[in-house]
Amino acid sequence: MKFFRHLAAVVLVVAVIVGLGMLWAHASGGGTGIGSGPRRAPSREALLRLEQIKAGAIRVRSDNGFDLADTGNLIRTCEIEAVLAAVVIAVSVVRRRRRRMRRTTTRDGATATKPLVL
Amino acid sequence: MDAGPTTPLADSPVTASRRRILARTRLDFWLDALLLVAYTLAYSLGFTGIATHEWLGIGLGVVLLVHLTLHWDWVIRTTRKLFSPGGSGRFVWLINLLLLLSITLCIASGILISEVALPQLGITPPASSFWRQMHDTTATLTLILVPIHAALDWRWIVGVARRFAAWRPGRSR
Numbered sequence: 001m002k003f004f005r006h007l008a009a010v011v012l013v014v015a016v017i018v019g020l021g022m023l024w025a026h027a028s029g030g031g032t033g034i035g036s037g038p039r040r041a042p043s044r045e046a047l048l049r050l051e052q053i054k055a056g057a058i059r060v061r062s063d064n065g066f067d068l069a070d071t072g073n074l075i076r077t078c079e080i081e082a083v084l085a086a087v088v089i090a091v092s093v094v095r096r097r098r099r100r101m102r103r104t105t106t107r108d109g110a111t112a113t114k115p116l117v118l
Numbered sequence: 119m120d121a122g123p124t125t126p127l128a129d130s131p132v133t134a135s136r137r138r139i140l141a142r143t144r145l146d147f148w149l150d151a152l153l154l155v156a157y158t159l160a161y162s163l164g165f166t167g168i169a170t171h172e173w174l175g176i177g178l179g180v181v182l183l184v185h186l187t188l189h190w191d192w193v194i195r196t197t198r199k200l201f202s203p204g205g206s207g208r209f210v211w212l213i214n215l216l217l218l219l220s221i222t223l224c225i226a227s228g229i230l231i232s233e234v235a236l237p238q239l240g241i242t243p244p245a246s247s248f249w250r251q252m253h254d255t256t257a258t259l260t261l262i263l264v265p266i267h268a269a270l271d272w273r274w275i276v277g278v279a280r281r282f283a284a285w286r287p288g289r290s291r
Contacts, residue, residue, distance in 0.1 A: 006190035010183055017222040025248045073164030081158065081265040088269035 146188065147278045150268075153181055157264055161257065172228065172235035179225040186218070210270055217263040224256035 159166055160174040186193075196211050227249040229236065236243050268275070 003187060007183065007187045009190060010186045013186075013218075014183070014222050017219060018226045021223050021226060021252070025246070025252075028248060070164040074158070074162040077158050077162045077261070080261060084262060084265035085269035085272075088266050089272050092270075092272070 143278055144282075147275075147282070149181065149185060149188070153178065153185060154264070154268060156181070157260075161261060169234040172232050175225055175228045176235060179229075182221065182225075213263060213266055213270065217260065217267050220256045220259040220263060223252060224260055227253040227256065 156174055156178050160171055160178055163171045166174065193214075196207050200208060200211060230243050230246065230249040231253055232243055
């Protein structure tokens with residue numbers, strides 16, 4: 001029951017984000033194109049893309065299988081992810097070490113200044 | 119399912135609760151791993167081809183809803199803590215919020231510019247340069263935010279992976 005309550009909340013949040021995106025599109029004149037309004041002429045970018053596809057500058061594969069010849073694309077994605085993750089981990093390790101050192105210094109300082117009670 | 123040899127401890131509420139936590143940890147770990155692999159594949163359009171890219175993206179959207187639902191308690195807890203004095207975890211919360219916004223808009227715009235998946239279902243979404251641009255921008259943003267989001271929890275990932283590596287069937291951990 002709790003799961004479905006949370007799922008409903010998540011769906012609501014996602015719907016709000018998509019709704020805001022739609023509003024943004026509408027405000028900037030992009031729109032969804034859904035509805036009975038007059039259809040716009042294709043944009044310059046769309047026409048350019050179509051020309052590039054026709055000329056073979058953009059390769060579009062509509063098949064379902066993986067293109068093992070283009071593993072370079074997958075490797076590049078993995079490399080970007082690995083570099084960014086490594087940076088975050090390194091920063092986290094350094095920060096933790098620094099915090100621990102500061103704590104140790106403070107503790108030692110406190111011990112050193114503490115009056116010796118016999 | 120065989121829960122192993124019955125011991126007086128096996129039926130105690132503490133053990134049952136521990137087992138529930140372990141099952142939840144296992145679910146979180148594998149679901150997150152699946153999401154990361156699916157996202158990496160979906161981002162590599164040249165490798166997957168347009169059809170796989172689109173279906174993976176739609177599947178990713180559904181699994182992301184489950185991921186967010188499973189962590190909804192964390193969202194509420196952290197959001198409440200933000201407003202309390204000396205609240206911590208602001209950076210993680212901000213990264214997660216940005217990721218939620220960008221990935222939601224990325225998947226939504228991807229659906230709206232679909233060239234294969236939706237036409238296969240008999241729906242022809244209208245081409246729009248706004249959504250195409252939105253898809254490109256949010257995809258780049260997610261490529262930056264996803265590894266940061268994953269790496270922020272690296273201690274948890276390493277801890278759970280270590281426990282799994284040491285796990286032997288039939289041995290309660």
